[in-house]
Amino acid sequence: xxxxxxxxxxxxxxxxxxxxxxxxxxxxxxxxxxxxxxxxxxxxxxxxxxxxxxxxxxxxxxxxxxxxxxxxxxxxxxxxxxxxxxxxxxxxxxxxxxxxxxxxxxxxxxxxxxxxxxxxxxxxxxxxxxxxxxxxxxxxxxxxxxxxxxxxxxxxxxxxxxxxxxxxxxxxxxxxxxxxxxxxxxxxxxxxxxxxxxxxxxxxxxxxxxxxxxxxxxxxxxxxxxxxxxxxxxxxxxxxxxxxxxxxxxxxxxxxxxxxxxxxxxxxxxxxxxxxxxxxxxxxxxxxxxxxxxxxxxxxxxxxxxxxxxxxxxxxxxxxxxxxxxxxxxxxxxxxx
Amino acid sequence: xxxxxxxxxxxxxxxxxxxxxxxxxxxxxxxxxxxxxxxxxxxxxxxxxxxxxxxxxxxxxxxxxxxxxxxxxxxxxxxxxxxxxxxxxxxxxxxxxxxxxxxxxxxxxxxxxxxxxxxxxxxxxxxxxxxxxxxxxxxxxxxxxxxxxxxxxxxxxxxxxxxxxxxxxxxxxxxxxxxxxxxxxxxxxxxxxxxxxxxxxxxxxxxxxxxxxxxxxxxxxxxxxxxxxxxxxxxxxxxxxxxxxxxxxxxxxxxxxxxxxxxxxxxxxxxxxxxxxxxxxxxxxxxxxxxxxxxxxxxxxxxxxxxxxxxxxxxxxxxxxxxxxxxxxxxxxxxxxxxxxxxxxxxxxxxxxxxxxxxxxxxxxxxxxxxxxxxxxxxxxxxxxxxxxxxxxxxxxxxxxxxxxxxxxxxxxxxxxxxxxxxxxxxxxxxxxxxxxxxxxxxxxxxxxxxxxxxxxxxxxxxxxxxxxxxxxxxxxxxxxxxxxxxxxxxxxxxxxxxxxxxxxxxxxxxxxxxxxxxxxxxxxxxxxxxxxxxxxxxxxxxxxxxxxxxxxxxxxxxxxxxxxxxxxxxxxxxxxxxxxxxxxxxxxxxxxxxxxxxxxxxxxxxxxxxxxxxxxxxxxxxxxxxxxxxxxxxxxxxxxxx
Numbered sequence: 001x002x003x004x005x006x007x008x009x010x011x012x013x014x015x016x017x018x019x020x021x022x023x024x025x026x027x028x029x030x031x032x033x034x035x036x037x038x039x040x041x042x043x044x045x046x047x048x049x050x051x052x053x054x055x056x057x058x059x060x061x062x063x064x065x066x067x068x069x070x071x072x073x074x075x076x077x078x079x080x081x082x083x084x085x086x087x088x089x090x091x092x093x094x095x096x097x098x099x100x101x102x103x104x105x106x107x108x109x110x111x112x113x114x115x116x117x118x119x120x121x122x123x124x125x126x127x128x129x130x131x132x133x134x135x136x137x138x139x140x141x142x143x144x145x146x147x148x149x150x151x152x153x154x155x156x157x158x159x160x161x162x163x164x165x166x167x168x169x170x171x172x173x174x175x176x177x178x179x180x181x182x183x184x185x186x187x188x189x190x191x192x193x194x195x196x197x198x199x200x201x202x203x204x205x206x207x208x209x210x211x212x213x214x215x216x217x218x219x220x221x222x223x224x225x226x227x228x229x230x231x232x233x234x235x236x237x238x239x240x241x242x243x244x245x246x247x248x249x250x251x252x253x254x255x256x257x258x259x260x261x262x263x264x265x266x267x268x269x270x271x272x273x274x275x276x277x278x279x280x281x282x283x284x285x286x287x288x289x290x291x292x293x294x295x296x297x298x299x300x301x302x303x304x305x306x307x308x309x310x311x312x313x314x315x316x317x318x319x320x321x322x323x324x325x326x327x328x329x330x331x332x333x334x335x336x337x
Numbered sequence: 338x339x340x341x342x343x344x345x346x347x348x349x350x351x352x353x354x355x356x357x358x359x360x361x362x363x364x365x366x367x368x369x370x371x372x373x374x375x376x377x378x379x380x381x382x383x384x385x386x387x388x389x390x391x392x393x394x395x396x397x398x399x400x401x402x403x404x405x406x407x408x409x410x411x412x413x414x415x416x417x418x419x420x421x422x423x424x425x426x427x428x429x430x431x432x433x434x435x436x437x438x439x440x441x442x443x444x445x446x447x448x449x450x451x452x453x454x455x456x457x458x459x460x461x462x463x464x465x466x467x468x469x470x471x472x473x474x475x476x477x478x479x480x481x482x483x484x485x486x487x488x489x490x491x492x493x494x495x496x497x498x499x500x501x502x503x504x505x506x507x508x509x510x511x512x513x514x515x516x517x518x519x520x521x522x523x524x525x526x527x528x529x530x531x532x533x534x535x536x537x538x539x540x541x542x543x544x545x546x547x548x549x550x551x552x553x554x555x556x557x558x559x560x561x562x563x564x565x566x567x568x569x570x571x572x573x574x575x576x577x578x579x580x581x582x583x584x585x586x587x588x589x590x591x592x593x594x595x596x597x598x599x600x601x602x603x604x605x606x607x608x609x610x611x612x613x614x615x616x617x618x619x620x621x622x623x624x625x626x627x628x629x630x631x632x633x634x635x636x637x638x639x640x641x642x643x644x645x646x647x648x649x650x651x652x653x654x655x656x657x658x659x660x661x662x663x664x665x666x667x668x669x670x671x672x673x674x675x676x677x678x679x680x681x682x683x684x685x686x687x688x689x690x691x692x693x694x695x696x697x698x699x700x701x702x703x704x705x706x707x708x709x710x711x712x713x714x715x716x717x718x719x720x721x722x723x724x725x726x727x728x729x730x731x732x733x734x735x736x737x738x739x740x741x742x743x744x745x746x747x748x749x750x751x752x753x754x755x756x757x758x759x760x761x762x763x764x765x766x767x768x769x770x771x772x773x774x775x776x777x778x779x780x781x782x783x784x785x786x787x788x789x790x791x792x793x794x795x796x797x798x799x800x801x802x803x804x805x806x807x808x809x810x811x812x813x814x815x816x817x818x819x820x821x822x823x824x825x826x827x828x829x830x831x832x833x834x835x836x837x838x839x840x841x842x843x844x845x846x847x848x849x850x851x852x853x854x855x856x857x858x859x860x861x862x863x864x865x866x867x868x869x870x871x872x873x874x875x876x877x878x879x880x881x882x883x884x885x886x887x888x889x890x891x892x893x894x895x896x897x898x899x900x901x902x903x904x905x906x907x908x909x910x911x912x913x914x915x916x917x918x919x920x921x922x923x924x925x926x927x928x929x930x931x932x933x934x935x936x937x938x939x940x941x942x943x944x945x946x947x948x949x950x951x952x953x954x955x956x957x958x959x960x961x962x963x964x965x966x967x968x969x970x971x972x973x974x975x976x977x978x979x980x
Binding site for chain 1: 487491506507513521524525670671675676741743744745746
């Protein structure tokens with residue numbers, strides 16, 4: 001099966017209602033910063049960056065050692081084409097990580113996120129502290145595409161692509177969620193928020209179901225493809241909500257990672273939420289949550305380590321990568337290369 | 338989240354200072370430098386070269402002592418290579434340092450290596466040179482997140498790409514060819530120069546970080562093969578040092594400062610700026626072990642010297658200096674309508690003291706210093722010759738304005754990153770949105786309107802151990818003498834005293850950042866635990882009054898009215914006869930006219946003048962004038978008639 005067919009199969013599976021457990025046909029990656037006290041100029045160095053989980057459960061470092069990676073994305077047609085967002089901007093490898101290139105010029109820095117449009121895989125979206133840059137040629141060139149974003153307030157934490165339509169994407173910005181339906185030629189605000197949008201995710205089960213979390217403006221849900229949004233009443237606003245994730249094995253299971261609230265989960269599609277911090281270190285400072293293709297829930301606990309739960313947060317076990325901060329979880333169809 | 342490791346160099350300096358203590362450091366441990374102005378240019382140059390030699394000799398000697406376990410650093414290697422000494426030792430050490438396990442990432446690693454690469458381009462072995470080149474292939478270098486990081490990063494990559502032209506992207510960690518690297522680095526550098534010469538410097542008047550600009554610019558001026566970039570480097574050096582000369586008091590840089598550390602904000606002479614003043618002007622002692630990073634300036638310093646007009650600015654305080662200048666904040670990523678809003682600086686320097694301030698706003702979130710009066714001490718070593726107040730503000734959300742980080746964790750990492758005081762209520766560095774400052778000559782009115790629930794609802798005032806005859810007068814004024822200056826400090830709300838505690842770095846668990854202990858210094862902190870608050874400061878020369886009592890009586894007699902509710906406001910007549918009315922959040926009124934900062938030029942004053950957007954600085958002293966014109970990349974010197 002070609003990588004593209006594999007990817008399309010994934011899309012089909014995501015649209016179905018339930019996944020089988022322990023699906024071995026997926027690769028699972030994280031972006032992690034392991035040496036927590038690194039500062040510019042420091043002699044402290046350990047291994048950081050992209051890690052792939054083996055079938056045996058170990059984490060294997062991939063590519064460059066970079067303390068500053070915020071996200072990783074792959075070309076769905078060719079797993080050798082890898083993009084990472086980082087302090088220097090956007091890095092791209094065309095040969096599976098052997099060689100890398102900084103794709104941006106000096107006027108883009110401290111990239112927050114990178115995404116590839118699965119239906120237009122040459123199109124790459126780079127989220128920046130001062131806006132959004134887009135490439136239509138696999139990041140050979142990057143241009144600002146900010147028409148419709150405010151002059152101030154366009155700090156962009158991430159751009160999440162709608163997997164059902166080429167050129168349709170949502171940007172999580174300082175003052176709300178912005179939608180493009182034309183490959184970032186223009187943006188319009190679909191949700192105004194009082195604080196920065198930290199995460200936007202599309203359900204693997206229902207492409208019209210979207211969730212978003214913010215720094216101090218609560219969590220939000222959309223059931224109409226992101227055109228209108230409603231606050232999720234069961235999630236407090238008093239604490240930063242860093243990210244949200246769906247469980248690809250169960251459409252009713254959702255999880256939020258929060259500084260102050262730790263792990264919150266829902267097992268009824270978001271109607272009710274439970275505190276799932278028993279067994280995690282105090283205080284409740286969860287940097288990211290993620291769910292792997294088998295339904296295992298992960299929580300990256302600030303200055304601690306990665307924890308996992310096979311009962312969706314009721315009990316936790318420490319994983320490896322002590323001292324790590326996981327910035328990003330990625331599930332991809334298993335590479336055949 | 339990344340911060341520059343001032344603490345790293347402090348720790349290294351600690352070790353170096355200990356070793357150095359076995360080794361006399363002439364200018365630091367010896368008598369004060371003569372402050373007599375050297376009239377003859379050849380003698381000035383000779384004295385400058387002697388100071389450079391002293392730095393190089395001391396460090397080379399330190400690394401060459403029998404039994405010494407000190408290994409060659411990049412700075413010592415560069416010094417030796419330029420002298421053509423111990424070449425084989427340098428080759429061996431360079432190969433050790435370029436071992437993949439030893440190669441580091443980031444601009445603080447890059448610039449020392451690039452200096453050594455250029456210093457050794459004709460003398461290092463082919464193997465050693467190739468090892469440096471190879472490190473720039475395999476090691477991903479982080480660009481950092483502040484202007485000084487980018488300055489060091491881009492100059493380093495620029496000069497390495499010049500040294501190795503026409504090489505493909507595969508041979509550079511950037512994945513870009515030499516020519517692509519040159520285009521990117523040159524683009525940033527010229528953009529920074531355009532901004533700085535148009536609307537001012539972001540990291541202005543920095544006590545330590547001045548060297549993180551001066552060193553890269555000297556690298557350009559010394560090593561670039563492009564005449565334009567070489568010229569730009571020289572011109573920026575003149576620009577930086579003209580301002581340094583103009584706002585130092587016998588080599589001591591005082592406030593305001595975009596960046597300053599917890600020690601340097603009180604021990605004003607213990608800074609990289611003082612090292613540069615010593616090296617360039619010879620008018621103050623240097624730091625112990627020459628301060629760490631600034632040593633790299635000395636490795637190249639023979640390729641530059643300040644023109645006479647700048648030397649005169651630094652060494653002549655026979656007439657008062659008044660400057661009203663603009664700078665800019667560090668860039669605001671978010672939570673503001675402005676990207677790099679202006680800083681309006683007032684600098685008033687006299688022979689015995691200097692008063693400086695900006696209008697009060699968040700300039701740098703951690704290390705800025707808004708205002709002070711600093712008096713002249715014949716020997717600044719170990720002295721705290723300064724007085725000021727501030728709101729000790731900290732905020733995760735304010736940190737987010739400047740950094741791509743979350744508010745919850747960003748402040749907690751500062752201790753480990755070498756910025757230990759940020760969240761402490763007794764801190765003495767930092768700026769606040771709830772502090773507004775007005776200055777007219779040697780009068781400062783600082784007003785505070787701190788919202789309930791803000792960290793921290795208090796005002797700190799610094800009172801030096803080196804003050805004499807301190808009097809808490811029943812009038813509400815606190816009087817003191819600092820050097821040959823009389824000082825009057827008026828807290829507008831109740832206060833108490835706490836000991837000033839300095840931060841002392843101590844060994845930390847490897848990989849766990851930095852740790853500190855705190856020691857009393859003998860200085861005091863005035864703590865006024867009121868959210869609506871204010872400070873009035875007036876300075877004067879001892880020579881202006883018949884006695885200390887006469888100064889006090891003059892101050893008490895000044896018309897003064899103030900209130901703190903609902904908004905802090907002060908109306909007074911200054912010692913200089915100005916009628917001023919200052920209300921928090923409103924334009925100050927001086928002799929009936931509101932102060933309009935928007936009309937301020939880039940530089941306007943006694944010695945430095947430049948228009949906003951002009952990219953041209955005129956430096957004047959007496960009959961001497963130098964014009965730095967970045968539009969034409971020309972340096973023009975003129976001498977006017979003395980008649």
